[in-house]
Amino acid sequence: MATVDPALSEKQGEFVTRARVINDFSINVATVNGSGSQSANSVLLKSIFGMGVPVSGKNLFPSNIAGQPTWFLIRASKHGYVARKRDSEILVAMNPETASADVQSLPPGGVVIYEESLNLAQARDDVSFYPVPFDKITATICPIVKLRKLVRNMVYVGVVAQLLAIELDVVESSLRQQFSKKQKVFDMNLGAVKAGFDYAQANITKLDPFFIERMNLTAGRIIIEGNDACAMGAVFAGVTVIAWYPITPSTSVIEATAALLKKLRVTPEGKATFAVIQAEDELAAIGMVLGAGWAGARSMTATSGPGMSLMSEFCGLGYYAEIPGVIINVQRTGPATGMPTRTQQADLLSAAFLSHGDTKHPILLPGSVKECFELTMAAFDLAERMQTPVFVLSDTDMGMNHWMSDPFDYPEKPLDRGKVLSAADVERLDGFARYRDVDGDAIGWRTLPGTKHPKAAYFTRGSGHNDAAKYTENPDEYQAVMDRLARKFENARNWVPAPVVVKDGTSKIGFLAYGTTDCALRESFDQIKQRYGKDADYLRLRAYPFAQAVHDFVASHERVYVVEQNRDAQLASLLKLDLPASQVTKLRSILHYNGLPVDAESITEQFANQEGL
Amino acid sequence: MATVTPSPKVNYIGLPIVDYRGGKSTLCAGCGHNAISERIVDALFEMGVDPERVMKMSGIGCSSKTPAYFLSRSHSFNGVHGRMPATATGAILANHTLTTIGVSGDGDTASIGMGQFVHLMRRNLPMIYIIEDNGVYGLTKGQFSATADLGSKLKTGVVNDLPAIDTCALAIQLGATFVGRSFSGDKKQLLSMLKAGLAHKGTVLLDVISPCVTFNDHEGSTKSYKFMQENDDPINEIGFVPSFEEIAVDYNSGEVYEVEMHDGSNLRLRKLHEDYDPTDKANAVRTLMEAQTNGEILTGVFYINTEQPTFIDLLNVVDQPLGTLPESVTRPSKQAFDALMAELK
Numbered sequence: 001m002a003t004v005d006p007a008l009s010e011k012q013g014e015f016v017t018r019a020r021v022i023n024d025f026s027i028n029v030a031t032v033n034g035s036g037s038q039s040a041n042s043v044l045l046k047s048i049f050g051m052g053v054p055v056s057g058k059n060l061f062p063s064n065i066a067g068q069p070t071w072f073l074i075r076a077s078k079h080g081y082v083a084r085k086r087d088s089e090i091l092v093a094m095n096p097e098t099a100s101a102d103v104q105s106l107p108p109g110g111v112v113i114y115e116e117s118l119n120l121a122q123a124r125d126d127v128s129f130y131p132v133p134f135d136k137i138t139a140t141i142c143p144i145v146k147l148r149k150l151v152r153n154m155v156y157v158g159v160v161a162q163l164l165a166i167e168l169d170v171v172e173s174s175l176r177q178q179f180s181k182k183q184k185v186f187d188m189n190l191g192a193v194k195a196g197f198d199y200a201q202a203n204i205t206k207l208d209p210f211f212i213e214r215m216n217l218t219a220g221r222i223i224i225e226g227n228d229a230c231a232m233g234a235v236f237a238g239v240t241v242i243a244w245y246p247i248t249p250s251t252s253v254i255e256a257t258a259a260l261l262k263k264l265r266v267t268p269e270g271k272a273t274f275a276v277i278q279a280e281d282e283l284a285a286i287g288m289v290l291g292a293g294w295a296g297a298r299s300m301t302a303t304s305g306p307g308m309s310l311m312s313e314f315c316g317l318g319y320y321a322e323i324p325g326v327i328i329n330v331q332r333t334g335p336a337t338g339m340p341t342r343t344q345q346a347d348l349l350s351a352a353f354l355s356h357g358d359t360k361h362p363i364l365l366p367g368s369v370k371e372c373f374e375l376t377m378a379a380f381d382l383a384e385r386m387q388t389p390v391f392v393l394s395d396t397d398m399g400m401n402h403w404m405s406d407p408f409d410y411p412e413k414p415l416d417r418g419k420v421l422s423a424a425d426v427e428r429l430d431g432f433a434r435y436r437d438v439d440g441d442a443i444g445w446r447t448l449p450g451t452k453h454p455k456a457a458y459f460t461r462g463s464g465h466n467d468a469a470k471y472t473e474n475p476d477e478y479q480a481v482m483d484r485l486a487r488k489f490e491n492a493r494n495w496v497p498a499p500v501v502v503k504d505g506t507s508k509i510g511f512l513a514y515g516t517t518d519c520a521l522r523e524s525f526d527q528i529k530q531r532y533g534k535d536a537d538y539l540r541l542r543a544y545p546f547a548q549a550v551h552d553f554v555a556s557h558e559r560v561y562v563v564e565q566n567r568d569a570q571l572a573s574l575l576k577l578d579l580p581a582s583q584v585t586k587l588r589s590i591l592h593y594n595g596l597p598v599d600a601e602s603i604t605e606q607f608a609n610q611e612g613l
Numbered sequence: 614m615a616t617v618t619p620s621p622k623v624n625y626i627g628l629p630i631v632d633y634r635g636g637k638s639t640l641c642a643g644c645g646h647n648a649i650s651e652r653i654v655d656a657l658f659e660m661g662v663d664p665e666r667v668m669k670m671s672g673i674g675c676s677s678k679t680p681a682y683f684l685s686r687s688h689s690f691n692g693v694h695g696r697m698p699a700t701a702t703g704a705i706l707a708n709h710t711l712t713t714i715g716v717s718g719d720g721d722t723a724s725i726g727m728g729q730f731v732h733l734m735r736r737n738l739p740m741i742y743i744i745e746d747n748g749v750y751g752l753t754k755g756q757f758s759a760t761a762d763l764g765s766k767l768k769t770g771v772v773n774d775l776p777a778i779d780t781c782a783l784a785i786q787l788g789a790t791f792v793g794r795s796f797s798g799d800k801k802q803l804l805s806m807l808k809a810g811l812a813h814k815g816t817v818l819l820d821v822i823s824p825c826v827t828f829n830d831h832e833g834s835t836k837s838y839k840f841m842q843e844n845d846d847p848i849n850e851i852g853f854v855p856s857f858e859e860i861a862v863d864y865n866s867g868e869v870y871e872v873e874m875h876d877g878s879n880l881r882l883r884k885l886h887e888d889y890d891p892t893d894k895a896n897a898v899r900t901l902m903e904a905q906t907n908g909e910i911l912t913g914v915f916y917i918n919t920e921q922p923t924f925i926d927l928l929n930v931v932d933q934p935l936g937t938l939p940e941s942v943t944r945p946s947k948q949a950f951d952a953l954m955a956e957l958k
Contacts, residue, residue, distance in 0.1 A: 220958070221958070222954060222957035222958050223957060224957050232953065235945065236944055236945065236950065237944070238938075238940055238943030238944045239943075240707070240935040240936065240938060240943060241703060241706045241707055241935060241936075243699075243702075243703060243706075260953075264945040264949050265943070265945065267931060270929070271929060271930060271931040271932075272928060272929055272930045272931065273930070273931055273935065273938055273942050273943060274930075274935065275706040275928050275930055275935060277702065277706065279699070279732075280728055280729065280731075280732040281728065283696060283699065283728075283729070284696070284698070284699040284702075284728070284729050284732065285699075286699075287692065287693075287696045287698075287699025287700050287702075287703065287729070288699050288700070288702045288703035288706065289703060290692075290700060290703060291670075291690065291692075291699060291700035291701060291702060291703025291704040291705075291706075291707070292703035292704060292706050292707040292935075292936065293703070293707075294690055294700070294703070294704060294707075295668070295703070295704040295705075295707035295708045295934075295936050296707050296708065296934065296936025296937050297703075297706065297707035297708075297935050297936040298943070299703065299707070313693050313696075314692075314693060314696065314699075317692060317693050407954045407957075407958075408950075408954065410947045410950045410951070411944070414940060415940045415943075415944065447688070448688075448708075448936060448937065449668045449687075449688035449704065449708060449711055450665070450666055450668075450688075450708055450710065450711050450934065451665070451688075452665050452666075453665065454632075454665065454686055456665065456688075457665070457685065457686050457687050457688045457689070458688065458689075459680075459681060459689045459691065460688070460689060460690045460691065461690075461691040462691065462692065462693060463691070471681070
């Protein structure tokens with residue numbers, strides 16, 4: 001992995017023969033939340049990106065406004081791995097509360113950059129310690145006392161840049177991007193970066209082997225958070241009504257959507273072509289979404305686990321009365337309040353069957369930020385085509401972390417507004433039956449309120465109804481509607497985004513996964529190959545209901561590992577409900593559910609254990 | 614528009630009243646709700662509202678069934694219990710050019726739906742919100758609701774020992790801009806109030822006492838026909854002249870509070886209580902609270918504010934319904950998209 005090259009230092013013999021480690025390590029910045037470290041970490045991450053080196057960031061933050069420990073992991077990977085790395089080699093210890101424990105978590109040969117007054121150097125003898133007088137440096141460059149807390153973080157950006165040989169020009173341009181419209185703030189922060197850089201250059205003797213070297217693997221690529229990508233998807237899907245209630249980690253989906261709408265969807269006369277309403281709770285938010293969807297709007301909400309639970313009753317109504325709406329659930333760690341800022345994929349089962357009675361919902365499962373954009377757009381088309389609430393399941397890791405991506409593509413396909421009859425259609429047909437399957441696809445035609453025809457109106461209800469939308473308690477009429485709804489859901493296997501066959505060779509072993517598990521699993525495949533010489537096939541799921549290709553994939557393998565981030569094997573459970581009995585015993589589970597994004601090692605270890613390797 | 618010659622059988626827009634009717638009611642004979650449905654039909658007919666440009670919204674309960682019994686030509690949404698405000702809000706955001714009538718009950722509004730009710734009032738969303746208020750849960754066979762008056766008695770002899778929620782006082786305090794109370798048995802007052810409500814721009818909250826003949830029409834009930842007939846105390850007499858009719862001046866201006874409505878209609882509130890000013894918010898709330906303390910049942914228009922912007926005004930949305938904007942308007946251009954991508958590099 002690391003190229004053989006003597007490290008710089010000759011002072012400490014033990015390091016002399018160590019190989020350089022280039023573009024393949026992780027930095028853990030330990031700070032206190034509310035201290036403004038987010039900007040500094042973002043600049044550092046984008047600087048590595050600017051050096052052409054694949055990079056990813058994971059913000060492990062507390063459910064708190066200020067004063068609690070937070071960690072930001074920045075991984076540089078020449079291999080392009082973007083999953084969380086279990087160990088970080090470099091620690092920036094800015095939080096006195098956690099510094100000792102953070103130092104203990106380093107692997108041997110690691111590095112600690114720390115505020116010198118913390119006196120950490122005695123803690124271990126197998127890591128390098130670089131004390132930096134952050135407070136003193138900050139005091140010199142920032143005369144305004146109340147800004148020092150923020151500026152102090154930029155000092156470590158300079159120190160890290162110098163130690164890793166990140167070019168100062170690159171840092172400066174990342175900084176300019178971060179503070180594009182605020183020259184004064186930019187100047188002050190650049191001063192801080194330079195002060196840190198200069199200090200390191202003059203005072204630190206580099207003992208460690210870690211370096212960033214220029215590569216050309218990020219040119220033309222973008223960096224974006226999943227929630228921002230979902231927001232773009234909503235805007236380019238032509239969303240018109242948004243109703244929401246703030247909840248971590250989904251809040252930024254709506255904030256980003258609203259910001260984009262204000263920028264892109266205001267007429268020359270200054271009128272909005274959208275409405276965003278902060279509802280009183282999630283019950284109201286989903287009610288507004290369905291009211292708007294019923295009246296013809298492309299409507300959506302974004303929420304997380306607890307909010308989705310509150311939406312349960314309305315989602316049943318949406319299913320049964322057949323009303324479109326898009327629900328983006330950025331999954332967090334449950335159950336109950338759980339760990340609100342931590343990640344999990346544990347809402348799959350509850351989303352699939354949300355509400356009482358025989359209810360089921362299509363779910364789209366983006367596996368990258370690019371798919372957050374694409375599948376959010378697809379969700380609007382699908383919701384209107386199927387006339388039903390459609391879920392997009394993202395997670396904290398996807399939604400609130402920085403991800404590299406190829407640029408998104410402008411949608412070429414026109415919007416699919418589904419089956420809506422105009423007044424002229426109603427006239428031509430001499431009326432219509434709202435829930436009648438006239439086309440054989442199990443989807444009826446609807447009209448929108450305000451359709452100017454005496455026969456255009458119908459009565460929407462959550463109570464028993466027949467295919468003409470009339471109230472019924474007649475067993476046959478009730479069951480006919482329920483059976484049609486089942487057929488519609490069955491048909492949706494072909495309408496939802498198809499799964500992606502990532503690898504389908506000749507292996508007897510298959511893997512199934514979705515969402516953020518993908519990036520760790522891809523890295524795990526390399527580990528499995530290197531360590532055990534084994535290949536495995538892989539199908540990445542992108543939607544529920546499952547396409548026939550999912551059944552075929554399971555059928556063509558001897559054993560299939562389902563990798564997911566929850567305790568109860570929710571995806572495997574959903575598959576077991578769907579697969580023929582003969583296939584069910586092939587499924588095995590690899591699970592990760594401690595609130596941290598899954599890492600490759602965890603998958604590789606569990607796989608090896610189960611395979612007896 | 615209306616070039617049709619007025620005739621006794623058709624209204625201002627040339628439609629006969631039959632075009633405003635609904636399906637046959639399945640409620641109990643004599644239920645106050647049926648009378649309210651009839652008044653809604655009359656009001657929309659007399660105001661010349663196009664039934665194809667009306668949305669009927671409701672929650673769950675006897676009251677919420679009634680949209681099936683009027684205006685069959687209008688789209689209707691019978692949602693979940695207590696959540697009519699949310700579906701109505703969404704529908705209005707999608708199409709604010711339609712007339713929206715929400716029908717709810719005292720349980721649907723003042724208990725399970727209280728959270729949504731208060732927020733709808735606060736937003737001053739343009740719609741008419743009718744509470745068909747009988748003080749009991751009918752479909753579950755006669756439990757008290759939160760609007761049952763303190764001391765009122767169920768048929769079983771159970772006495773209500775909790776104070777009633779006054780939805781009108783709440784609505785005024787929270788921001789509704791047309792608030793009144795009526796009685797399903799008072800045809801004239803209810804019809805005038807509904808017509809004025811149709812002319813108002815903003816949230817119209819009408820609490821209509823509507824006796825439940827099966828569970829709450831006995832001696833000891835304060836929501837019975839008998840009790841209302843004996844105790845109904847109108848605070849004003851409502852005279853309403855729609856914009857398309859000529860105003861005849863036949864009153865002494867000192868006795869009448871006159872309101873110019875948004876659509877050019879004229880609302881005249883003849884004072885029955887000394888110097889009651891329906892634009893004085895604090896006084897309106899105080900009057901209602903005092904009446905409740907004294908066990909008096911006030912009806913009439915308690916509060917009106919024609920100046921307050923609606924939620925739609927605040928959103929500053931385009932004139933066309935958001936729900937039917939074309940793709941050319943709702944999907945930003947490739948140029949805009951490329952600019953966003955460039956910022957992310």
